[in-house]
Amino acid sequence: MRDAFVIALVLFAVWTGWRVFRVDSMVRASFSLMLSFFAVGAIGVLLSAPYIGVATVFMMAVEMMVMAIFMVMFMMNPAGLNPMSMVHQHRLSIGAGAAAFAALAAAALLSELPDAPVPTDKAVVADLGHELLGPSMLIFETAGVTLLATMVGAVILSSRQGRYGMADQGSRPPGLEPGGEPAGRQPDESGGGHHHDHGGHG
Amino acid sequence: MSATLPLLVLLTLAAGAWLAAWLDRLIATGRIEPLAPLRVGAALLLRQRVTTEAPDAMNWRLAPAWYLALAAVGLSVVPFAPGAALIDSPVGIVVWGSCEALTVVTVFLHGWSPNAPFPLIGAYRYAAIGLPVMLPSMFVLIAAALPAESLSLVAVVESQREAWNLVRQPLGLPLFLLVGLTLTLRGPFDYADGEDLAGGTSAEDSGPGRALWQLARLAMLVAFSAMAAAVFLGGPLGPWLPGPVWLWLKTAGIMALTVAAGHWLARTTPGRMLTLLWVGLLPLSFLHLAIAGALAL
């Protein structure tokens, strides 16, 4: 019975995962990915990992909301009115994806899998809490510091105000002597797709 | 008890939604008309459902249904009697948190799908306000879980036998009320469906679709009030009366408070509200959690 649910959820997760790259609407793509995560979360709940499963749902709802907004924000042609193809190296990608699937599936099918399911009377959530926030808290502290560094880095990267001026205007360091060349390495001008120049600097 | 729980949840949802609509009218106009919510619903059901040009029809139809389903799931984790919740999950608080987060997604979809400018602006605005509101919400709920040493709502209710969390953590309920106003698109936090956007995400709703959306908002109010009653007012705990009755009474009290706050508090501009949320309420809720943690030690 449980296996039937797991099979259905696995198929749903794979199908919605596939839909992510097949739908036209960016909002649908994001929420398709969200559904794929939800299916994995539900599998977690079925396989006696309720905290992991429900936390996945909680976290992914928020993440995919943000994802949808960014998708709409940055995609050109947001309405999808002009037909467009946004893929490159298509064959290589299909090959790589299929090869990855084949290798992993073969590993899953050919290796001897362990068989030691979670005992039904185990207090899994309490165990996780003790492990996570127990005497050493190593994982928790590492994750905490990493996330803090991420937050600082993300704010610095995305803010407009750079160290030497507005980020969209070059933000070049001043010269070593007054009026001299900017300090540091000089950028080459070859990079970039289409390039708006906002005022001169130098 | 356990066989009647699904019935109790449905009954609470339906009766609560009616009570919420009635309270809404009572506080807005001061008129006591018990049938008014049903009449308004009937009037909407009799009207045509209009569509816009090139909408995302699937999501437009599904959004109100999801909202209603989230309210039902949220209410199912609330214990109706000590030790008896329909979904007796060891992580009930996280289940409720997921319902909150998905509410933001649902309201966004509701505004996105009609393919019209005002609903879309409402949807983006709600996402911008709703995401930062999730953070105080989780801090407040985790603070309430600390004395219980469990994420299960049954345990959180049990832990309030001696003193309600309202007494132990007085900041919790006011902060959680703000979350409730956001989840139910009410008053000072109604950035999705405001008057300045001609109804925002529901500006293009008509007929049965509109009726369902309004019903879902009311149902979410019921679920939120029951959750607040269980987390801060001891839920079904109380002398003389049976558990469900206590829960209903406390839920109705929180509901009246939320409806009144929705009608009597002015809504500021979204930019200022964002500043208030990140700079004011987030540190405040963190302080609340720190105090609750220190007390629980």
Added chain:
Amino acid sequence: MTLTIVLLGAAALIGIGLYGALSQQSFVMLMMGLELMLNGALLAVVGFWSQGLAGMPEGQLLAIIVMAVMAVEMALGFALVVAVYRRRQADMTKSIGTLKE
């Protein structure tokens, strides 16, 4: 049996994710591919924990780490997209060939 099903599903998710990450030109779509691969990893971790560790709590911890990695990937990814978009007005991967300047 359950574990085999779960692992096959995880393999499929990782395969689709890899296809997406390699083939999409838009940076945000590329991130979706990465997320899908992490989703597969999460599924495999949960499966192994549930069927192979007899409830040792370290398995769940690994899943928590995968989720933290997802959060970091999202935050830094979006920050990079914003930073590049400010300078280049594009979110296409080929325009980020060089991150200089």
Added chain:
Amino acid sequence: MAIGWLSRLAAATPPPVFAAVGPGLLPATERLLARPTLRRCGSPREAAILLVAGTIPEPAGAALDRVHDQLPHPRASFDWDGGGDAEAAIGALWRGLLGGGASEPDRLPDEPPNSWRGEGDHGQGGEGMMGGVPYGRPMAMTGDDLRDGLSLDLYTARIGPFAPMLPPGLQLSATLQGDLVVTAAVARPPFEQPAEADAPEACAARLLRLLGLGGDADRLLRGGRPRGLGALAAIPTGLAADAQGGDARARLRAWLGGEMVDVVCPDPGDLLVGLEWHEATLALASFPPSALRRATQAAEAA
């Protein structure tokens, strides 16, 4: 039979009314809709009765027809000249509609502004991936955000003349980035309204409604006192400053205290740029209608 039962239940509700207000009838319409026996709708989709107050001048006639067609069936419109028992007439119309009365047909043909069949490389009429006018629909182009310079898509639209959050008759040609007004120009000035429209309680009620205190707005219009909290604090300081040194908050304070406000409104185009949409609607409602009309006419003449 089920329908008959529903209609009987529905017949006792206040009729949902959307008002298209013409010249001279703003105060009368506001007082009419503040009555508890009528339900004021924020969007035509919610309404069954279109209340056309006064004679709508010709340039706005097409817009009125569009609003009319946005009402869901069954619908009726009611032309009102400010006299008679409008409440009873609207009630009778509403019960007539519920009793199976005929619904008004569309006034304009119900077809997309451009057909979805286009021409061009792929049949869509656009150019490449981003250019052109695919299917006759203009593509959004990017522009700098006034706040932090991120260039995202702009949305340009004409809003009005019957938009419920703007003064009646005012048609704004606005470019929005998200909900930020990047450019704004007055396409048509608001309709002329009698001096009563500048009365303190009417002006305060308009602001309160935009602040989410609709119940208070109706109470004020019926001669009561507002009960809501934080209306003054909710308005940002310095919003919509006038030449005399006052701002929106100061004007609302004066109106709530029962004082008339006589100010000169700056050019609405300049006033709105850089504001969020909610702030922009507050800024427009924070000037008495006569001052706003003078300002828009001065801007047009210049």
